[in-house]
Amino acid sequence: MKSYPIIENVTLSNSSITNEIYPLIKSIRSDWTSLNTRLVTFTEGLTNIILGVFDNRTPDDDSNALIVKIYGIQIELFIDRQAEINAMIKFHEHGVFSQRVLIQFNNGIIYEFAPGKTCSRDDVREENISKLIAIKLAEIHNIPVEETEQPYIILILRQFLKLLDKNSFDLSSIISDIDIIEERILPRLIPNPKYGQDLVLCHNDLLVKNIIYNNKNQTISFIDFEFTNLNYALFDIANHFIEYAVVEDADFTIYPSHDEQKKWLKIYFQGVGVGV
Template identity: 35%
Template sequence: MVATLAVEVDGRTEVGLRSGARRILKHVRPNWPHDKLHFKTYTAGVTNILVGVWCESERDQVLVRVYGNNTHLFIDRQAEIKTMKVIHEASCGPEVYVAFTNGLCYAFTPGVPLTFKSVTHENVWRAVSKQVAKIHKIQTGDKRNPMLFPKLRQFLSLLPDAFSDAEKQKRVVASGCTKKKLSQMADELEGHLTPLGCPVVFCHNDLLVRNIIWDDDLKSVTFIDFEYAAPNHQPFDIANHFNEYSGMEELDWTRYPSPEVQRSWLRSYLAEYQGVAEDQVSVQDIELWRGWVTKFTLASHLLWGVWGLLQDCHSSLDFDYITYGISRIAEYKRRKEEIFRLDVAVKK
């Protein structure tokens, strides 16, 4: 069990964030001289607020994460803690030290987040592909029910029928992103993807580049932020990661991996997952997986498009969620007919 402290951290100001982090550190690192603590606020996230605290070495810092406003409505925080423990025991993620009223405190992962440039370097994407395969082989004991469509429908159930801001509601209607139309898209997509019979494994489900940490000393990667980790359709994780090459603040779909890059990535991934040499991975397997991954790019667009609209209703962070959500759904609609027509083998 992970202990829970009756401490609430005010993440709205730097003073409140540091004050709260000090209170947490009194329990987690009681021997550190608290008048000599160093702080670093990480601003890359679009859901939570994160601060690193250390005494002597920055590599030994402890992370204090304050949950985003109302994220408890669509993220099961107790399940997240259990998942992080399983992942840590599998040597694939950080140790959780303690929970508090509105957040978590856990170990720092040395390294730097990937960028849209570094993720394309061969030594990096190979490390990523192998780490994804390792994650997919973790046995959590959960029933193998994919989270994709239950999570999508949870997001939809929390979405208002109409935005209170008239200008935002006008944009939503004009872009065809009303709750009714999104629900129809979800039903249609589920009917298209489920018959493929893709394997269900433990997935990270949110492999954007900033959730992947590169350790240049070890030439290895570690994943962070397991808020959405759960059993899911295996190709979803890869499709979602490929989509994330395109960014968040400024989406650029030309950065999506080329067919040649996809094949190389999948060959590396399947070799690790199957426990064979790369030259033993069949061309047929690679092409099957490339088809599956292409299909599930639509699921990634729809899930995070709805998430963006939902976040716009709740988040206090400075990010243009509604533009992001509308853009993801626009890409779904742009690619849908082409991808639906794609002939992909059904898993027997």
């Protein structure tokens, strides 16, 4: 039985990936060639090049499809690539998501495709989809973790600041604000730890387009785990609610109503084993 991910000393180039990809995936898809597959470029990625490899012989079944992720230049300065891979491995081991990381190469990874459609801001408001999202997020937050001293939100903010040119920006007020958030605000947000103050494994980037709905199987998958790390559970929830308005052409009039939030939270807290 193979152990994944397979480590390959290969560097892919987007300009010649048509020729390079098939030797790379031979160990996991031995009969795939340019003649019986198709490459699809996904345009949603902001920092990476994302491609799908699909088997033309099974047009109605994408279960064996692959996603090729080529890392953006210098993105590793603020994204921990190994943490991303470790999170995906952990999700698969705990049965939260089915897609495995199959190959790790010098400048990217290849992992299994999650069949379904990317959600829109209308989709996430649908009662059945909303319920599935709440249940799935609870499953993530229930994964056992080793706690650290700081939530990821603080770590990543400080990491971003390190990348800025201090000669071009006055960062003193921003640094002061982060100190206040860390020392005074976050510890007081939730008076009862069981409702979300404890650190859990969070997705940390629940854009609606990072949520995949499979109508056939009535399942939800999340994608894009670049920022997955320990954080406050309620950060993931608040982030998801905010994303109802979407990043582009944001419309906060469609932020979930009090009743929508209450219904969603009831399902979520039942999933994490907290009575409400």
